[in-house]
Amino acid sequence: MTFVKPTFRHPALTKNAVGFTKADYEGALSTLCAGCGHDSISASIVQACYELDIEPHRVAKFSGIGCSSKTPTYFLGNSHGFNTVHGRMPSVTTGANLANKDLIYLGVSGDGDSASIGLGQFCHVIRRNLNMTYIVMNNGCYGLTKGQDSATADRGSINKSGVENRFQSIDLAALALELGASFVARSFSGDKGQLIPLIKAALLHPGFAFIDVISPCVTFNNNDGSTKSYDFVRDHIDATSPLDFVPEEDEITLEYDPEKPAEVKLHDGSILNFYKLNPLWDPTDRNLSVERMNKARQEGHILTGLLYLEPSTSDLHKTLQTTAKPLNTLKEDDLCPGSQALDKINQGLR
Amino acid sequence: MTFVKPTFRHPALTKNAVGFTKADYEGALSTLCAGCGHDSISASIVQACYELDIEPHRVAKFSGIGCSSKTPTYFLGNSHGFNTVHGRMPSVTTGANLANKDLIYLGVSGDGDSASIGLGQFCHVIRRNLNMTYIVMNNGCYGLTKGQDSATADRGSINKSGVENRFQSIDLAALALELGASFVARSFSGDKGQLIPLIKAALLHPGFAFIDVISPCVTFNNNDGSTKSYDFVRDHIDATSPLDFVPEEDEITLEYDPEKPAEVKLHDGSILNFYKLNPLWDPTDRNLSVERMNKARQEGHILTGLLYLEPSTSDLHKTLQTTAKPLNTLKEDDLCPGSQALDKINQGLR
């Protein structure tokens, strides 16, 4: 069921340069868990599009399958959207983009969607430098199927069933960089101050722009919290069915300074160490980016900010040299060589 | 048709420590094009196994689909082999390995097989650190389907149809390193002096060992050779059907010194620059490896040798803590909890 948001929530909002209020960028009421990081990212997307004065119908939004992939229902309700199949958002977006170069393409995905089943398509859409913004709402687990580890789960982390993840985690941002992505960023769902500008930059980037957004799953990252006050309830849950009771949680938000590590305590009591890049650093030096990311990884920091940018990138349309007109606007006259040409072809076949 | 090799080819060969002649490690007659690099790699595999005194039946060999993936028919004829489906060799090998930890697992694949359709499985088998040797016979094209560019084709290279490849090439060795592979090497099909020891080291490595072997496709890399003496024939081919006539070519071989670049002219006249790592360098420093590979890439060199090694790696069986006995040898007694346990389970369900 999709619930329509009561419209009285925004009585008289300011309009942006193209005449839309912020409400015009919102979507249906979210059905995600209370406090889910993904909802914060949706809100940042709404804000970014509003601030960029993008007409909502000029955006086409895409996703795979997962809690994260449901979010396109919850933002940009005036945009067309396509909830594809699990892990295959990149291919559908590629086709859509080639059909009409004039729209803005926004894909959202989960870490399960992109780092497991969709890893091949993720790598290949990067290789093609499709002009799109690709946001992974990265919670290190499979939210919608109830909390299994994903391929981005940290080695050593404990999942919902109490099992330690014993596999190397895949760093999608580092992978994107290795594969030649022209825009690579990382942020945290609760840090709108950082996230909104990054989304704006990504939407404006004329090639493939990747943002890895750490987005805690309040429900299934919520397992180790023996120090927490709702201990009693947790015990209760453990004794019955682990998936049956989902306590409402507050969203985790964060503001911190560049170049100083910030500790974030998740709902389960585990700690993430964020380390924000100074906005003044030069993100266009690929080697430097690789080095910094490797270093942060070794130190157990999560480096956030715009990690790498190749400003003069050339997207897939340029590579393929497609005509300036969107392909989906071409008509019989542009497309069909006609009967005379066919007669000639026939003649060549005799 | 598989042609059985005439046995008189090896009248009385020396036996190795386990009592086998080199002929015992060979397979059926190759049906690849004369001079194909893949055949040289097969020969190196034969030699490596012979020299390592591996009993042939202790090896299980796997492949996907492609010219490269046909090679398991042409080596180790006394080993079981499994020619799976396109791009999915890693998963089949994973299952096989988990079923019997006591065999040696050797997978071969092509660049189409591993870098396109199979990229997801390639990444994930690395992540699991499966104890296997994974050889990609890398010719930058789809040999078996007649020469289309693969994802490892160099940007700017010209393919069989005269079209320039305009996409970033995927460096499978760099990718393997990024994903945490514990053994990463690169070599050239024609350089048996380097390749055989690498294959031996890989087979002995107690975890995932990857070797990217540049292996020219004599047929479909054979396009740009306007300076070549068989110009006339080439013109002829162009005028008829590009795939109809495949001139026989000699295998390209190579010997060169460490730390000095070696130029190799391919059949089409294009040039590869190989740069061999000094055997004395320390391959166990991951950062150093990344740095050197990045540098070589920027300079247009192909760095060969053992690029990275993590000697004390722990493979998937260790991660999963499977019992010492191969799982496929366990019997009813080891596996079935029996009727009494079942009665208890029933009781718990009332």
Place this chain on the structure above:
Amino acid sequence: MSKPVRVNDMVIRFANVNGTGSASANDLFSKAVFRMGIPLSSKNFFPSNIQGLPTWYEVRVSEKGYTGRRNGVDLLVAVNPQTYAKDIATVVPGGYFLYDSTKNLHPELIRKDINYIGIPMMKLCMENYDIPRQQQLFKNIVYIGALATLLDVEMEVIRDIIRQMFAKKEKLIPPNFKALDLGANYVKENFSWPLEIRLERRDALGDQIFMDGNSAASLGALYGGVTFAAWYPITPSTSVISAFEKYCKKYRTNPDGTTNYAIVQAEDELAAIGMVIGASWNGARAFTSTSGAGISLMTEFLGLAYFAEVPAVIVNVQRGGPSTGMPTRTQQSDIISCAYASHGDTKQVLLFPSTPAECFEMTAQALDLAERLQTPVLVMTDLDLGMNLHLSPALKWDDNRKYDRGKVLNRQQLEEAKQFGRYLDVDGDGICYRTLPGTHPTKGSFFTRGTSRDEFARYTEEGEAYVRNMQRLQKKWKTAADLVPAPEVTRTGTSKLGVIYFGTTKFSADEALDMLAEEGMKFDVLRIKAFPFGGDVHKFIKDHEQVVVIEQNRDAQMRTVLMTELEIDPAKLISVVNYDGMPIAADTIYDQIKKRLSPIAVKA
């Protein structure tokens, strides 16, 4: 309205919000009914999200043992105001609507023909518990207390279940008891109880158990000797593997901490089935479980396993299709896509369990069949069977039972064999001998491939060799028909009319047939247990003038497969389908059969 007291015959539906802990509370109620020895079934209708959306839980209590669904709710426990209006409409005239009266009901929600029972659940909790999370959680137990009192459930039975539930966390027991009492006492103080529909202890269950099919299938895999499982999470199959893992930890861990099993969460379903094929090829018993899109993604590999003749076991917990469809609803709609999975001429062996006991038995059997037949075997269960608690015969295992590992030559047999050809039909049953890697230094190795080959596993493009191989596979298919479980034929010899059903349809169908029989319309019944069908199914159809095929999909897929494989005139096969995602109800079957059968046939 006053009606005669109805004992042990009712449908109770709980309307909750998911993620609020209601499912385990509702299970508590079901379990109590079960412990009172009364036949029942319970079904959970949950949304495809994690928290905050409407969810329903339906308990059917039936003295007569009808455990399928029937339409109409006798008592609705309404805890979710969002769905009040919709819920009220489902209550039968004279039924009950039990709701949280902390807030008043909107006047529009008042129906004259039903009874309202207001329990101030939230209020009671707020008065008795401090922490909001606890208030929310115990609300569930409060309504259980109230309901139990209203229906005359033995309170001590419920208390016992709670005691067992929290055996390891005893401090949780008293507050649960308290919540139970809050509900019970409120009823006692404010209403006349018990109601005119009520429960009464019986001894009608024998040694039956109350269990979900997915756990049972996982036990089948455990007992059947699976040492390797690969999977990718997807509702509703996920719990097959999580249960398997739980049982393996318990029963398959060695004293030194090493395990007699391996489980891999694959990167997707293609990899999962690939791993299973690799392990099976290498002589381990291996299985995977999936649903919906997972089956489509396994299509290519299923064709390989069919053609290269590699065992593989897949538990397909069917859900509402097509595409992502209705991932939390039930259907039997993968019959055709599984029976003929993959391009080219392929046929796959399917098993159709109806009960948790059969999920257990058939999964174990699938492992034998897959190795005996050297081919994939799919256990075709569904969301209803897999995720809901069902009455079931107890699980049984004969300790003398040996795994049938099929035709695998060992070292000595190879030593003695005159010749070995992987695809030689030595025994004339279409099944050839295989060998495992590592068996013998010089004999018996062969190359497995998805391409055409001759009897000695050598690649060939010769049409004749290909045709010989394809015809041998047909022969093997005939052999399979003899090896798979035979159908269950009941109510025989009474009628020219037959009914065919399979899987979870059994429960409602049996009830519907009783209803029809009471009106003089008698049917013989055949329950399909496997594909290929074998002679018994053919004979049954031949022996009847008209045969009704009941199934839970739109396109009458089983009927199609019956026609195709047994060469049946479609005019003979009358289709009854239900595909709204809810388990098929007895009334639906009853109505449709009456509507579909020509008056002549009915009189026969």
Place this chain on the structure above:
Amino acid sequence: MSKPVRVNDMVIRFANVNGTGSASANDLFSKAVFRMGIPLSSKNFFPSNIQGLPTWYEVRVSEKGYTGRRNGVDLLVAVNPQTYAKDIATVVPGGYFLYDSTKNLHPELIRKDINYIGIPMMKLCMENYDIPRQQQLFKNIVYIGALATLLDVEMEVIRDIIRQMFAKKEKLIPPNFKALDLGANYVKENFSWPLEIRLERRDALGDQIFMDGNSAASLGALYGGVTFAAWYPITPSTSVISAFEKYCKKYRTNPDGTTNYAIVQAEDELAAIGMVIGASWNGARAFTSTSGAGISLMTEFLGLAYFAEVPAVIVNVQRGGPSTGMPTRTQQSDIISCAYASHGDTKQVLLFPSTPAECFEMTAQALDLAERLQTPVLVMTDLDLGMNLHLSPALKWDDNRKYDRGKVLNRQQLEEAKQFGRYLDVDGDGICYRTLPGTHPTKGSFFTRGTSRDEFARYTEEGEAYVRNMQRLQKKWKTAADLVPAPEVTRTGTSKLGVIYFGTTKFSADEALDMLAEEGMKFDVLRIKAFPFGGDVHKFIKDHEQVVVIEQNRDAQMRTVLMTELEIDPAKLISVVNYDGMPIAADTIYDQIKKRLSPIAVKA
């Protein structure tokens, strides 16, 4: 042996090694026959490798216009000693074996009942060309010269073709002429010529062309307005896209070098179909082409496109299955896997071309149908049709023809519409109105998904909304049956016996039916052109007592689909199949029909 001279009626088979340049030489021969106005067909039987393995090329010449295969070779051009023994066995008694006599034939290869013609091909080449590569290459032209002389092919016709072939590289012409003469002269000097089987100019071809189906399909895509193609290489479909690319470069490149098309070589078939769906959803005409395993891998996405109602066109060039199967052999064995592709209740629209002209027309039509019906449409061709040269009616295009873009609302229509619901069945034909992204700032946007939804594209798990939607899809399926090409019914009214065939079976079947007719066994004929079938097919089957269904797969898949969709009694449908990977031959059909038809039926 002396036989009467047989003019324009023969099977010539070339036995070569692949990668030696023989295929284009053999094409040269076929083309010459074509230019002499004589009906023919040519078929290439090539191995699944690149160089060094046996390959055959078969030319059927038939004054009567029979262009299917018939068994038995009249003249074998043997250039590959590896297969001499096998090749000799295929020659009919009295036939000819033309071979390279540079080396002597082994005495065991001598059959008394056939004629041997030794041409020292290699020797002639070594004497006349210096470079080994040239020697090898011109060997092919030498045997063409010899063969042409033996069969009385007009040499000037061949020379003309060579001149055209090398129009841009004139220096290549003389050495080719020389090779031709070498062969011709050797024959003239050493044998009596022409043979008793020989060719004679006719004017039997009208404006027909000689073309492969894959190129024709690619032209269909070009003329049909495809602007986006995504694909993954796989034999035998690869040349559909490479031809499309070639034509696009020629006809769709703008003066400034930009292109009115985009082609992406995807990373696999899942991505290829995903891209096509994305582009079609966004209003571009898009298609892909694949074979074998590619179809299996597209299964999940085909289910999405069916259920979310997104157009997509797939050209499936069928090859020998299952699994990797026989990748260079032909079959019609993907009928079931395509008709019901994907899990859940799905049905896909299929078109079945028989000639290159139909490959062209049906691919263009598929684009209209996919957009009109908002669903995938699969053009089901096969390796034989796709990769071999066939006689075909000329390709035709009406310059007034407009693309049918289906029900797409533009900005103004949205402005004027009272309401917009993506899945509202406004017209009662089951087809709803869609909108494209970017059309209108505030109206007409909707969310496309593979899950159940209501008429306004809002997610819902309500069973009723789901059922309404599934029933509307059924209604759309009925609409589709009226829109797809109607079957072709020929030889009507003469018989109680019917024959149904489709695709490439047409050619041999027509010949076989003529043979049977000569014996007094008459059949009415229906050629299926599309699935769903529509009323004409049903009527045809109803109007006949017995209907033979001829197809090229093991499991009689079309017969299955006919039974299922049209509710046909299988007893009525007699199956004739051939699935050895070779195009079905007329004699096979003739023999099987005679064997299968009950004597009573035959008399009818």
